[in-house]
Amino acid sequence: HTSAPRAVVFPQTTDQVARIVRLAGQSGFPVVPRGAGTGLSGGALARNGAVVLAFARMNRILEIDAANQRAVVQPGVVNLDLSEGAQPYGLYFAPDPSSQKSCTIGGNVAENSGGPHTLAYGVTVNHVTGLEVVLPSGEVVEFGGKCADHCGYDLTGFFVGSEGTLGIATKITVKLTRLPEASATLLAIFNRIEDAANTVVAITSEGITPAALELLDGWTLRAVEAAAKAGYPLDS
Incomplete structure (x- = not known):
């Protein structure tokens, strides 16, 4: 199945994403965030004249906090690139979809992706501790942070797997896992x-x-x- 978007935009900052979402809302256009387009559920298809937000330019690893086994990334970071970036610290990102050489962390969050190592390490929601999110109104909010547990509702866990229906993740804090000593x-x-x-x-x-x-x-x-x-x- 294919469909043509009304427009494709390549934001580079959270502020740009928020402005695009507000403009689309005022104009009545649906918005579809897109990572690498590797998902099999059709979540990145632009139907009904949607505007596609392609995150190819929001692809930076913002921080690797080795002491606390955390990383902060933009949504366009490729899954395997994060593990390779953490490897010098003896760490890696455990969720490993079969498309990990091309799929993005933002897409993993949207789809709650897993992989062959789900049995031991769980899926994406088990490795996301914080999110910066642009809501459909264009408001920017933050859920969670570097700590594993927070008081109140687990809004981070609620957001992961929502496939873009609740908002758009623009910054993601993930838990890193120590590399095994042997395999x-x-x-x-x-x-x-x-x-x-x-x-x-x-x-x-x-x-x-x-x-x-x-x-x-x-x-x-x-x-x-x-x-x-x-x-x-x-x-x-």
């Missing part, structure tokens, strides 16, 4: 999917939480092997 990958082959599923239950029931667990059936495994030549057994 290992185990490949196990099962004759039946039921046996694989029961093994997952057995692992987690022992209190062991792997960083990630992936289940591939035979057809998928053979397709991956044909493309990646990783040495997977073709008779499984």
Whole structure:
């Protein structure tokens, strides 16, 4: 599905976003914020003559607070770029969608994105502690901050995953995670999917939480092997 926007604007500051939102509201135009457009829910499509706010120019890591394991970023920062920026401090951003090389933190917030490591580390909402938001009225408000817990309603958690319906995040404070000291990958082959599923239950029931667990059936495994030549057994 495709649709043409009424206009595409590239704001560079929160004030510019607020002014655009106010102008669009006064003129009766819907506004659609856009990160990298990698989402699969159609949230970045500009329908009904919408104005697209593209955050390609609001792509700076504003602060990495290594001592408190926090980072403050603009919404256009690419997910993987944040982890690479935090790596010299022994930290990274845990939510890792399959599109992490191109998807943005603003898009992750809008969609409450996850990834293969959701099992151990949760989704985006578990790693966002503060937000600066432009409301539909054009008013700029702040929720949360660097602290993990705040008194009152969890407005930060309420906002994450709202897909742009409550406002537009223009500054995001996230929690960073320490890089693991070591990691290992185990490949196990099962004759039946039921046996694989029961093994997952057995692992987690022992209190062991792997960083990630992936289940591939035979057809998928053979397709991956044909493309990646990783040495997977073709008779499984």
